[in-house]
Amino acid sequence: MDKKYQIFISSTYEDLKNERDQVIKAILEMGHIPLGMEMFSAGDEEQWQLIKRQIDDSDYYVVITAHRYGSVTDEGISYTEKEYDYACEQGVPTLGFIIDDKAQWPQNICDKSDKDIRALDNFKNKIRTKMMQSWSNKDDLYGKIAISLTKQFNLKPRKGWVRSDQITNPEIPNELARLSEENAFLRNQINELSALDNKEQSIKQSIKQLQSYSFEISTKDKKYSKPFNYVELFLKISKRLLEQDYSYRFNIYLSSEILGRNQSEELISTNDVKTWLCDLETFNLIDRVRISDDIRLVKWGITEHGRDILAYYRKIELSHPNPKSETVIET
Template sequence: MQVFVSSTYEDLRHERELVAKTILELGDIPVGMEMFSAADEEQWKLIKRQIDQSDYYILIVAHRYGSMAGNVSFTEREYDYAVESGVPVLGFVIEPSAEWPANDVDTVAEARVHLEHFKAKIKSRMISFWSNADSLAGKVLAALSKQKAVNPRPGWVRADDVPGPEVLAELAGLGREVAHLSEENSALKQKASLEAQFSLIDSMADDVDCQAAILMLDSGKDVPVPPPYAYGDKNGGGGSGSIGGDRERLANAGVLRYAGNNRVLRLTDEGHLFAEWLIKRGRRCDYFWTPLGEWGDPDPETRNGQWFLQTKEAAANWGKAPPTGP
């Protein structure tokens, strides 16, 4: 299936990346404004053709109306065309109470009026509300899966619309152009995709999971399940407990995998990249200890250093309950 994703761009770049990833995970093909250069009438013809060839149309709206052509934004223009063309529309509007960066909110009165009218138009149809990028991706997954079940569409290759020679020639030319652009930008796209993916994993994972991934990269060792750990920062953060057990987030994300009859955790190839990304982002804590290895030099004269050394000693004995915090 081909799914057209429409929204304003700069303020929803991260959200669009997660939605595109969700569509790809469903085995479908996302298309949208990233495929096109500056909007003009020739590009508008190509956009209309892409909407015509799409099986579903997804609209994402936050707090910007977007660039305008005449008295209507390009996003609203795409939406109106999808509705007129009979393409099933899935609308996703941000919750009014959701936190949002102030610099990504329209401040011009005219744009805000247009945006409210546009939202009212969208809400006249079935829509879903979202509060952050993760909730948006989840709602897109649920809505698109439901639409495919209750309103199946012909799919990307249409048997009822076989292209003629002229269209085939045009598509061949477009294909060569896309291949050329893809070759030029593949490295950048891969980097941007990994950045978005790793940022999402980092936001969902416990901090100790990330520290364990860094330790496994540094040491080249697997982590038995579940060894004790202690970690801390000079600024007062920290924790203790056991690695593994019910900590499934990184395993589910494909960064770690269980091995040795589920007795050890092991970094995957993607996990090596994730651990390197964490280090570059400065996510390594100041002190970290497990029986497999450790780093950091806590100062026993400071409160945080004393707490970490006590926690480390208690965790090493395993039978003692380590302190709950610095």
């Protein structure tokens, strides 16, 4: 779409007439729309309202200064400075062009009073706080205008103007934006579901691996024993893991809960319990929350992966509330 920008040109008039003509020429040659104060009469409040509307509609604002401050408004500032302040207030990108102090300039179009000179200096300092270039003559200004505007078009692209026959249905951009937002939402949903599916597959794989390791839980004298796998062991001690507990208490707990032995009777071997806990740690189901050189005083807790497996089994229990049923992991 061929976009044209409207550029408001502000300056004193009589002393910069030739320079303004060069600026207008440069903008027209770039294919854009120059707009100047030549069509407005200074001092007319209705015309000032019109100037404000034109600045509002402009995409960029150019101010040119030489050695005259210009006619002063009732507020005590020049009309040029008033226009500049208004453009800044409205957020219109501004480009300032201040004549070089060393440039030759006719004395008859320079301010003579100290008051005007100070006001002009203050205005120039204000312009220097934003994007600004110096110029030495109208040809120099002509070249710098074109370069500076081109940079601004790239740095701060604006709405601009287009031919009516180039305008598409205004509902189309809104619909495209809506569809883009909906597409992003659905893609995010798919990614989340995919992540959940991958997580569940990982949990099932871990359970299958844990179920493949079988061992005997027995007392030291081997009088009492029971076959077990690591899933069953982990689920059996999970409550104590959630509360965090010491190694030696797992020995007592397993002897009581699995083999029916009390603390005064023959218990499971401490070395066996130590091996099982270390194996569960290797499977990333538990970790040490308190370190000790004495393995009996190591405190154990459950890992995030361990919580995922517990949540998986809890979900199955809630779906099939039969405590005697065995959980089958589908492959």
